[in-house]
Amino acid sequence: MKIVSLVGARPQFVKEAIVEEELNKRGIEEVLVHSGQHYDFNMSDVFFKVLHIKKPEYNLGVGSGTHAEQTGKSLIEFEKVLFNEKPDLVILYGDTNTTLAGALAAVKLKIPVAHVEAGLRQEPKDMPEEINRVLTDRISKYKFCPSQKAIENLKREGITDGVYFTGDVMYDIFLRFQRSVDHAKVLEKYHLKPKNYVLATLHRDFNTDNKERLSSILRAFSKIGERMPLILPLHPRTVKRISEYGLEGLTKNLNIMEPIGYDEMVALTTKAFRVVTDSGGLQKESYFAHVPGVVMMIDTGWIELVNNKWNVLADADEEKIIGGVFNHPTPLHGNDEIYGDGKAAEKIVKILLNP
Ligand code: UD1
Numbered sequence: 188m189k190i191v192s193l194v195g196a197r198p199q200f201v202k203e204a205i206v207e208e209e210l211n212k213r214g215i216e217e218v219l220v221h222s223g224q225h226y227d228f229n230m231s232d233v234f235f236k237v238l239h240i241k242k243p244e245y246n247l248g249v250g251s252g253t254h255a256e257q258t259g260k261s262l263i264e265f266e267k268v269l270f271n272e273k274p275d276l277v278i279l280y281g282d283t284n285t286t287l288a289g290a291l292a293a294v295k296l297k298i299p300v301a302h303v304e305a306g307l308r309q310e311p312k313d314m315p316e317e318i319n320r321v322l323t324d325r326i327s328k329y330k331f332c333p334s335q336k337a338i339e340n341l342k343r344e345g346i347t348d349g350v351y352f353t354g355d356v357m358y359d360i361f362l363r364f365q366r367s368v369d370h371a372k373v374l375e376k377y378h379l380k381p382k383n384y385v386l387a388t389l390h391r392d393f394n395t396d397n398k399e400r401l402s403s404i405l406r407a408f409s410k411i412g413e414r415m416p417l418i419l420p421l422h423p424r425t426v427k428r429i430s431e432y433g434l435e436g437l438t439k440n441l442n443i444m445e446p447i448g449y450d451e452m453v454a455l456t457t458k459a460f461r462v463v464t465d466s467g468g469l470q471k472e473s474y475f476a477h478v479p480g481v482v483m484m485i486d487t488g489w490i491e492l493v494n495n496k497w498n499v500l501a502d503a504d505e506e507k508i509i510g511g512v513f514n515h516p517t518p519l520h521g522n523d524e525i526y527g528d529g530k531a532a533e534k535i536v537k538i539l540l541n542p
Contacts (some may be wrong), residue, residue: 191274195222198468202280204238205360216228222261222285223249235449261288269296282316290323305330306337307488331535353534354527361475362529364453373454386459387468389424399434400503405437409506412440420447421542461512479537483510495519
């Protein structure tokens with residue numbers, strides 16, 4: 188079996204790392220393609236380095252642009268790779284523009300698609316990631332679901348064929364890094380004490396591309412920062428918006444830094460007092476680390492973590508964000524295997540070999 192995998196943005200590199208390893212173990216030929224959606228060292232190369240991902244055979248050089256530009260360029264360039272490689276299957280991850288483009292290019296050439304992290308759904312329905320998810324699931328042959336909720340979501344849309352509960356590949360790799368990373372060394376590097384700082388990230392367009400929402404979030408961060416160190420590895424777009432909107436005054440109490448690599452992120456998450464984020468991945472990783480989280484969204488694909496009180500939804504509301512950090516509800520302990528048993532990648536590859 189010959190597989191082509193397509194990645195392009197940070198969370199996809201993390202997922203690829205563990206699936207690639209399983210494919211290797213079983214001697215399955217895999218051609219890796221990078222769309223180039225993320226291209227900065229801190230947004231891309233550092234992940235390949237730390238996660239030991241092989242060098243992609245192709246880089247589509249897509250870069251930044253409008254949604255149509257990113258999706259369109261990936262579609263055109265990826266099709267050329269598929270013509271060239273003629274794989275039996277394409278593997279895609281998550282919900283980015285890269286994902287949707289890959290799915291479209293493959294199915295039109297009648298190449299089956301395996302979608303890893305299928306079935307997530309959330310409001311608002313017009314956000315780019317939600318559109319990418321719905322469309323990709325609809326045309327994928329294999330829908331690998333990280334949670335039971337994802338399976339229910341697909342069922343509600345009448346999708347039941349090729350749907351598998353595998354657990355979450357991000358859980359697999361998080362557990363591994365949590366065991367191997369030198370937590371104390373990372374904390375020392377950033378001058379932090381365990382359970383005495385807040386780890387925050389902020390990059391989603393609905394939060395960054397609206398001055399009012401961005402100001403409200405930064406005000407909350409600033410007030411949190413008066414009481415406890417708040418560290419903010421910041422996405423390049425957010426940096427740009429802060430400057431465009433002239434909001435630098437709200438960042439005085441914050442410890443802003445460049446985006447950081449996966450290994451350091453695992454350590455900083457594990458030792459945090461609270462995590463505040465609008466990242467789909469990090470809101471779950473904080474749960475993996477048993478750190479209560481505050482999610483700056485109105486809804487989430489990982490709603491089970493709101494139901495069991497590990498996460499609270501705070502939208503861009505200043506008071507709710509601060510309240511989520513300092514008056515977080517007590518999380519309920521229960522099913523430890525919401526996202527599987529840490530062997531999602533192994534299950535995925537076994538299914539691909541024996542559907
Ligand atoms: C994308 C995904 C999002 C995911 C995120 C992870 C889509 C629709 N969204 O969002 O689901 O959570 O990746 O980070 O695909 N930029 C740089 N350097 C880079 C990459 C981006 O400067 O290496 C800047 C550019 O100004 C660019 C902006 O960030 O226009 C947004 O990047 P883009 O890839 O379009 O989307 P993300 O917000 O990263």
